[in-house]
Amino acid sequence: MKRILTVTLNPAIDYTLVVPDFARNAVNRARAVRRDPGGKGINVATALSQGGFETQVTGFLGRTNSLIFNNHFKDNSMRDSFLYLEGSTREGIKVVDPIQRETTxxxxxxxxxxxxxxxxxxNQFQDLLTGVDYVVLSGSLPPGVSKGIYADMACMASQAGAFVAVDTSGEALQLAIESGSVHLIKPNMEELGALYSELSDAEDIMAGVEILSQRLLKTVQMVALSLGREGSHLYTRQARYEANAPIVDVKSTVGAGDTFLAGLIAGLASGKNDAHSLAQGVCWAASTLTMIGPGLSKTEPPESFLNHTLVSKL
Structure with missing residues (x-):
């Protein structure tokens, strides 16, 4: 079994409010509310653990409100290697509108x-790398952290022999790519466009996806793009793949991109080829879309979408 380490430098406790027909500048009533330990790397690790993989998590957490994370790690058999600091982990609010199918x-x-x-x-990260096969560096950076930290950690992980995946944005993503130590990136359309300032709008970015990905492949080995209802693409130096988006009764998009990355990593870690790994990522994300909250759905597990997922070589 491959060992996977995820890094979440800026985790959050997410409050998800379900508000049908959410309206700005108006009084809204929440029909449901839930509280989840969040952060992109934690979401990736949660899905991987639920998928049967050995996962370890690290990053920064505040001691004051850490219990929700401690319980989550224990319940999902995730090895907790976070550094606990004085203070509280940040909080975030997600407003899910099931009528308009929007998330704010x-x-x-x-x-x-x-x-x-x-x-x-x-220093701790260097020690944790012993015996680790895959490292996922994911999410935003907290105040005080250099934009180059993911680049530094990618170099450390790559030198230790690990496969390195990065999912972040802006200068932190750019520097990680330029480090030459990243194997896989998973930008969304906005993040992809931000890497190339000459692209002015979404249409330019969409039209130039292949060209942009080919540029990135000069430095990284794989570029994964999750395009929502337009499906998903995986670009490698050897081939290009496209997967359709299965028809899903979407309850919430929260965490779906993280679960897509988790499924893709799970496929690669299991020895599957690139096409099958892409399909696994799509199926895992589809499972998350059917529920509110991160992780894999028990009622609509990833395998239930496999027959509805088609991967084509471009």
Missing amino acids: DINLDGFFITNSDIDRLK
Whole structure:
């Protein structure tokens, strides 16, 4: 069994409010509310653990409100290697509108991270890399953290022999790519466009997806793009693949992109070829879309979408 380590530097406790016909500048009534430990790397690890993989998680957490994370890690058999700091982990609000099929995110900043905290994390990260096969560096950066931290950690992981996946945005993503130590990136359309300022709008980006991906493949080995209802693409130096999006009764999009990455990593870690790994990512994401909250649905598991997922070589 392959060992997988995920890094979440800016986790959050997510409050998800279900608000049918959510209206701006008006009084709205929530029909349901739930509270989940979140953060992109944690979401990836949650899906992988539920999918039967050995996962370890690290990053920064605040001691004050850590119990929800502690219980989640224990319930999902995830090895907890987080650094616990004074203060509270940030909170975020997600408003899910099941009528309009929209999700509105309100994210708060995390607590400030000192240089000493970063040094401690890097030293621990180096120790954790022993025997790890896959490393996922995922999510935004908290205040005080250098934009180059993912690039630094990618170099450390790659030198230790691990496959490195990065899912972040902006300068942090750009520097990670330029490090030459990243094997897989998973940008969305907005993040992809931000890497190339000459593209002015979504149509330009969509039309140039293949060209942009070919540019990126000069530095990374794989580019995975999840395009929502338009399906998903996987570009490698050897081939290009496209997968359709299965028809799903979408309850919420929260965490679906993270689960897509988890499924893709799960496929690669299981020795599946690129096409089958892409299909697995699509099926895992579809399972998440059928429920509110991160992880894999028990009532509509990933395998229930396999016969409805077609991967084509472009």
